[in-house]
Amino acid sequence: MTGKRPAERSATPAPNETAFTLLVTSVLDYGIFMLDPGGYVSTWNAGAERIKGYRAEDIIGRHFSVFYPPEEIAARKPHLELEAAIADGRLEDEGWRIRKDGSRFWANVVITALFDETGELRGFGKVTRDMTERRAAEQELTDRRRLFTHLVQAQELERRRIAWDVHDDSIQAMVAVGMRLQLLADRVGEPYADELSRLDASVREAVGRLRNLTFRLQPPGIDRHGLAESLSQYLTDVVGKWGLETSLVGDLAREPAAETAITAFRIVQEALLNVRKHARARSVRISVTSENRGVLVRVADDGTGNPAASHGLREHFGLMEMRERAETAGGWWTLRSEPGVGTTVEFWLPDLPAGGSDEHLPGTPFGSLGSRSSTQDPR
Template sequence: MTEKPQLGDLVRKQAAPLSEAAFALLVQGVLDYGIFMLDPQGYVISWNAGAERIKGYAADEIVGRHFSTFYPTEDKSAGKPQWELETAVAEGRLEDEGWRIRKDGSRFWANVVITALWDEKGVLRGFGKVTRDMSERRAALQALSERRRLFDHLVQAQETERRRIAWDVHDDSIQAMVAVGMRLQLLEEWVPEECAAELARLDASVREAISRLRELTFRLHPPGIDRHGLVDALSSHLDDVVSTWGLACSFEHRLDREPTPETAITIFRIVQEALLNVRKHAHGSAVTLQVESVDRGILTRVVDDGIGQPMSSNPANEHFGIIEMRERTETAGGWWSMHSEPGTGTTVEFWVPSPESAAAPTDELP
């Protein structure tokens, strides 16, 4: 007596060919990836629409040809195609990025995965190959690398000019003012008594000017910013400068690693300007500085408890300090914002990317 087939068996028998057809339709219809098969010797035996779009060959033009057709002459001379098949056999799969050749002879940067395909008896039946055109991504990374290089040069040039101005002010202007002060002190013994008060006011003005010039040289080039890390530089600035303004300071930091010198200088300069704005405009009693690693960059907040200020919707009305902070941040590839309302204090918040200290050479970018 023949056993009656179960409903589940009938469904599975009907689903199998439908699933295979659907899978073939999926592979053939994918346009963003070149998906094709090679025989055990590396000759193309299948070809999808994505492979045609990326490499330029129609199926009838490439099926039966060796996949080394896609490799530059130098790679073929070095035996790279054969080496990739041997590696895929030995390790099960191989992933590679490098130049490939289209039908028209042009090059494109490809991400390639080759997978060895074995049957149930352990016999090598061929290879599955998936190719993706990464040319646009590589060009974007190269552009980003070039922008970063230019940004680093800009920061270095700015700091060199600041250092030069600081030295000029210290060695020329301050020394000249000190000499004027010394002469005023000498004059005290020679001027009539009725002129002494005016002379004392002049001397006080000169001393105040010297103090301001020294403060200017410190802001232009704080000692140690080139030799110490970001956290130490910010901590020293809070202790040595901001605390003398009568502000209670707190500093919270959670950095995964030390940023590049150019990134550290950029963050320091923005924080320096934000704190100076607190001194000039906030009329508060405390300020909090927070620095932490976020999203492959560094997020920084400067929060005061001052009177706050109404925010202008017109960038033309922003004062120079705000413009400088925003431009520095955006030049570094980051974002900047300020939140403030009367009576609630002000928060300056900004994020800048933090690349690795040693960028990968352009030729090695994926």
Template sequence: MTRQPQERTSVRKPPAPLSDAAFTLLVQGVLDYGIFMLDPQGYIISWNAGAERIKGYRAEDIVGRHFSVFYPFEDQSSGKPQWELETAVAEGRLEDEGWRVRKDGSRFWANVVITALWDEMGVLQGFGKVTRDMSERRAAQHALTERRRLFDHLVQAQETERRRIAWDVHDDSIQAMVAVGMRLELLADRVPEPYAAELQRLDTSVREAIGRLRSLTFRLHPPGIDRHGLIEGLASHLEDVVGSSWGMPYAFEHRLHREPPPETAITIFRIVQETLLNVHKHAGASRVDISVESVDRGVLTRVKDDGTGAPRSEDGTREHFGVIEMRERAETAGGWWSMRSRPGAGTTVEFWVPDPHPLPDSTPVDGSP
């Protein structure tokens, strides 16, 4: 009987604790964070390379001075530095974001953490202070906020112009053509038969033009989206246009955490509207499926048809009306847009736009499946 060799298991020894010298080397070498210590009164007793890089002081220039030198004059006058130390003592630590001052007098936006340090006897020995320069992040946030403000203004301006054009068409062009149609009907009853038939054909053409104009005004400013929100607006559009007017079967699923803001809702609605129009005109589809859901702090929308698929031109780009407008709408809102299609396999348009104020929970709005 042979004995099987026993499997050897190696036991890894725990790493040796970091020595005081190594820990000091680590703290001193960190460049992205200003790390230094204060005595119980707030005077600086240590300084690292990160603090020098962020604040501009060399150790020999700043050690021994009070840390309030980093605060703007208005904060010094209000007693903010001392209040922060007292808060750190009372609560153990304090975190703050605000303006701080470099050696050259320039200001930067800082994230600051002050931690009270106690010995074994419970006696306060001083404070540990960690500072991070957040100026670039704050500038990026301001740029994003400004971009969002400009986007909202652009959407509102576009919708106002669309509404004005829709009203002008309805109150002027359509009414004028309705009057022409009524005159043609009266004339058809008073002229001989050969002329009456021609007038009837003209009247039919006028009625068809009126119908097209009314469809145009609806596309320019569909009712409901500004009063009832995205889900009701889309549902109404699908029922009235896709189902009733086009006679196309469809499915609509929505799983939103909440209704998005008006500008976001209008952007989503307009892209879906353009996509559906392309499906109706060019896809040769017998069915379309639409889904809207909250994903990654935004709204993901999918429009899928079972049509012929979008053909490709000789240079490889998709020949599809409205593609540039749809992509620009999504990207202007800070999102993305894509289209997947193969001849004979249908087309899927998918896009995502951010929600400026998403809810943290994942509960869909009432009425969604």
């Protein structure tokens, strides 16, 4: 009796072994099968049939190289992968594979070498996942980021072109007019001298407004100083002159890509202009932090607040521009406003991966368009 028990036990699979076999053969999202030491298919599950299109009776006994494109068979990739799995214990790879109907799919493949207790190779375990949809989504994201990069670069180039044109044409022409007015005022008597002086003052004010415009249009030098430093400089050079108390908290794990930083700067710039025009605030607080593989920014003022704006009932161009910039970058934008409390603009931008912004417009290094000669303002 005692001599028969081991044989009887080996003939009847244990309950957990039966459950595991049922799991492997029934799972649909993974192709799980075994190869013999020569690379020929010896088992087949339902997931492998769904992914590759072969029924068990069609594929068992055939060499697994049938799943590889002709160019990889010619390069002996199936054999090299088995050799690598034997040497390292396992191999993981992604690449194109072939279904029974000849169509290609993008697969993640793990091959594990199976050795018995004596160290003899008994075969290979192979797990295949169909990653075609994921790869297509990643490609779509890459294309969207590339489009976003070109869009930001084009916007900044156009801003710089307009700034140059305003400075080299409009401002210089108005400066010349102002000089003529001064000369005339010195030569003519009253009452014309006072009138010419008032005209000259109006020209000077217009020149000042145009200079402020060109300053806002110029790229903020983020490629040289970084996002937080560029915002700090803008608060000092521009916002501080509006009579607003400002504070900036920057806590970035790393500097974001140029296009992400430029977009964040422009949204903050527009938010600050809205504070100046509409909020009647005494102070504004800005925070820039790294969050969820992106940049989270808040611009909060202590102004009068506008609850209608937070519900989109009185949305104007500036608000739409901020939201469109954020959403074009693949992020989000919100506005909260309460009477007597103030308004908070908050937005998040995903950061471009390393190397995601290395394509620039032809002949133009991003962030630096080189020098351009211009007539110096004699004023």
